[in-house]
Each structure stands twice: as C-alpha cells, then as structure tokens.
Amino acid sequence: MAAVTIGACQGCGACLLTCPTHAIRPTPGGLTVREDRCTGCLECLEICPVDAIRATAEPRGER
Ligand code: SF4
Numbered sequence: 789m790a791a792v793t794i795g796a797c798q799g800c801g802a803c804l805l806t807c808p809t810h811a812i813r814p815t816p817g818g819l820t821v822r823e824d825r826c827t828g829c830l831e832c833l834e835i836c837p838v839d840a841i842r843a844t845a846e847p848r849g850e851r
C-alpha cells in the first residue's frame with residue numbers, strides 16, 4: 789500500500805486531473821486520497837505547484 793498526504797493545498801486541482809486512478813477526491817475541507825485506489829505513482833506529488841503532497845509509504849514498484 790502506498791498513499792499520499794495532502795497539506796498546504798491551494799486548491800488548484802492539478803493533482804485531481806493528474807491522478808490516473810482518480811484516487812484524489814475533493815472534500816468539504818480540502819482533498820482526500822483514497823488509499824484503496826492510490827498506486828503510489830507519485831504523479832500528483834510531482835505536479836503539485838506548492839509541494840503540498842507527501843508520500844506516506846514506499847511507492848509500489850519504484851525506486
Ligand atoms: S500517487 Fe498516483 S495514484 Fe496515488 S494519489 Fe497520487 S497520482 Fe493518484
């Protein structure tokens with residue numbers, strides 16, 4: 789299992805559009821990552837302009 793944590797989000801929406809598995813969803817308080825859908829590809833982390841996304845577990849199949 790790999791997942792990301794979103795903090796300091798500016799709400800630009802780039803990560804929602806980038807996530808290939810649609811694991812990132814808007815919530816009333818900001819964004820949430822569905823860990824059951826997150827593959828750990830970290831594309832969201834790379835696209836975030838304010839570095840609001842952090843990996844919380846070893847990405848699957850990478851490194
Ligand atoms: S790491 Fe990949 S699968 Fe997981 S939320 Fe980010 S873009 Fe989506």
Ligand code: SF4
Pocket residue numbers: 794795796797798799800801802803804819835836837838839840841
């Ligand atoms: S890319 Fe970063 S700033 Fe933009 S919505 Fe996602 S977490 Fe928030």
